Amino acid sequence: MTSPIGGVSFPTAITGLSGVTGAAATPDAAQTTGADDNGFASVLVSSVEELQAKQSTSDGLAVQAATGDLRDVHDYMIAANEAKLATEMVVTIKNKAVEAFNEIMRMPV
Incomplete structure (x- = not known):
């Protein structure tokens, strides 16, 4: 049976989380110092960069559609929906990160 969302590809922010281990695992020195490339900050930066790339692609195709230089309008529609x-x-x-931070701040010490 074919999955109804089989064509959806996840951005690198989600696929970059494959190195996350459980709480019972002993973290190595690179993870505790934040020096590894798969840390939360690097995943966040890569997802924002990917978002910017998708938005700039969509903007470029929108300009081409407005000037009449775009051959296939569906390319713009796909890019616009991906950016959205x-x-x-x-x-x-x-929002979930802010919510989690606020929940942690509300914990009694």
């Missing part, structure tokens, strides 16, 4: 979904995903992740 990526923006919604980044905003949702940001």
Whole structure:
């Protein structure tokens, strides 16, 4: 049976989390110092960079569509929807991170 969302590819922000281990695992020195390339900050930076790339692609195709230089309008529609979904995903992740931070701040010490 074919998955209804089989054509959806996840951005590198999600696939970059493959190195995350459970809480029972002993972290190595690179993870505790934040020096590894798969840390939260690098995943966040790469997802924002990917979002910017999708938005600039969509903007470029929008300009081509407005000037009549775009051969296939569906290319613009696909790029615009990808940029929209990526923006919604980044905003949702940001909101969940802020919510988690606020929950931690409310914990009694």
